[in-house]
Amino acid sequence: MSDDDNSPISTREASRLFAGLKNAPALVLAVSGGPDSVALMWLMARWQRSLARAPRLTVVTIDHGLRREAAREAREVERLATELGLPHRTLRWRGAKPRTGLPAAAREARYRLLAEAARAVGASHVLTAHTRDDQAETLLMRLFRGSGLAGLSAMAPLSERDGIMLARPLLDVAKAQLIATLRRAKVDFADDPTNRDTAFTRPRLRALLPLLAAEGGDSRNLARLATRLARANAAVEVLADGAERFLRLRDRGDASQAGARSFEASAFAALPEEVRLRLLLRAINALGHEGPAELGKVETLMSVLDQAIAASLRARPGRRPALKQTLAGALISLAGGRIQIAPAPARRRKGGQARDEGGS
Numbered sequence: 001m002s003d004d005d006n007s008p009i010s011t012r013e014a015s016r017l018f019a020g021l022k023n024a025p026a027l028v029l030a031v032s033g034g035p036d037s038v039a040l041m042w043l044m045a046r047w048q049r050s051l052a053r054a055p056r057l058t059v060v061t062i063d064h065g066l067r068r069e070a071a072r073e074a075r076e077v078e079r080l081a082t083e084l085g086l087p088h089r090t091l092r093w094r095g096a097k098p099r100t101g102l103p104a105a106a107r108e109a110r111y112r113l114l115a116e117a118a119r120a121v122g123a124s125h126v127l128t129a130h131t132r133d134d135q136a137e138t139l140l141m142r143l144f145r146g147s148g149l150a151g152l153s154a155m156a157p158l159s160e161r162d163g164i165m166l167a168r169p170l171l172d173v174a175k176a177q178l179i180a181t182l183r184r185a186k187v188d189f190a191d192d193p194t195n196r197d198t199a200f201t202r203p204r205l206r207a208l209l210p211l212l213a214a215e216g217g218d219s220r221n222l223a224r225l226a227t228r229l230a231r232a233n234a235a236v237e238v239l240a241d242g243a244e245r246f247l248r249l250r251d252r253g254d255a256s257q258a259g260a261r262s263f264e265a266s267a268f269a270a271l272p273e274e275v276r277l278r279l280l281l282r283a284i285n286a287l288g289h290e291g292p293a294e295l296g297k298v299e300t301l302m303s304v305l306d307q308a309i310a311a312s313l314r315a316r317p318g319r320r321p322a323l324k325q326t327l328a329g330a331l332i333s334l335a336g337g338r339i340q341i342a343p344a345p346a347r348r349r350k351g352g353q354a355r356d357e358g359g360s
């Protein structure tokens with residue numbers, strides 16, 4: 001990207017940023033009305049005009065029903081979209097709002113509604129306006145939580161959700177460049193006060209960024225670190241794929257019971273720790289029915305499992321210790337020299353009635 005973080009984005013830079021989207025039939029632009037997404041909309045409209053055959057663009061604003069000004073902001077986005085010749089839709093997040101974890105629930109609802117909008121207009125991609133600054137904040141938030149390599153890879157420029165691609169074409173662009181682009185074009189944008197509300201973690205962290213930047217930890221360096229970690233993470237995923245195939249090849253006659261995964265314990269134990277963890281995590285997430293397992297809990301389970309495997313390899317056949325544990329709705333057991341991961345039986349309520357924990 002441009003070395004000057006304060007210069008407007010040129011037509012040529014924009015066509016480089018959006019090159020991978022040229023052949024899409026239609027795209028949904030997620031536009032909140034803040035500077036980043038208004039700049040995305042403006043840049044995409046200019047890009048569309050410059051192409052002989054361009055994707056259809058639809059602008060979508062989600063009204064989370066959490067702030068009174070949201071409806072007015074959505075109308076403002078609609079006005080701007082119409083000025084740029086783009087169709088616009090506002091979708092509302094209905095239903096109960098949770099008391100805790102509101103930002104995460106709002107985000108979940110937003111992506112669901114955006115994917116629905118994409119399906120409705122035949123779009124292959126939803127585009128958000130996440131910037132390099134957002135990437136740096138995400139990395140820091142996860143760093144402070146002690147996330148693993150996958151979490152520290154922060155946001156991917158391209159990912160998939162329910163058959164719709166989620167693209168972040170501005171992930172390498174400084175927010176200041178987007179603001180400079182809007183100023184040059186004389187386009188107004190909304191200022192969301194929740195972005196500064198210190199009741200939330202992200203705005204508190206955002207306030208620390210200038211201090212970190214003064215020590216060299218600016219968004220360029222932090223985002224570069226996220227890219228490097230994502231590269232390492234992708235390599236470890238390939239190793240985990242290979243390890244999974246290797247374990248399957250060793251399982252000639254010992255097929256797992258239907259709906260379960262099982263590994264030969266001694267072959268599993270010989271794999272590197274990070275790979276063992278990922279294999280466990282994959283199996284638990286695929287077969288458990290309580291949503292994704294926490295990395296810390298899988299680490300604890302694995303150390304118990306490692307000790308049990310070591311004890312079992314030392315013991316005489318027939319006297320091998322067995323192990324049974326549940327995690328995130330999966331049952332992990334060690335018996336007869338094999339590890340098995342299967343869906344855990346539904347828990348029982350006090351009255352004896354079975355409870356369906358349900359995936360989330």
Ligand SMILES: Nc1ncnc2c1ncn2[C@@H]1O[C@H](COP(=O)(O)OP(=O)(O)OP(=O)(O)O)[C@@H](O)[C@H]1O
Nearest residue numbers: 030031032036037060061062063107127128129130
């Ligand atoms: N209300 C909204 N309507 C449409 N798009 C939105 C809305 N809010 C956010 N977006 C999209 O998501 C991008 C990121 O927004 P923001 O940084 O506020 O969300 P976030 O919750 O921090 O991001 P993420 O959803 O990935 O965690 C915006 O640039 C925009 O493209």
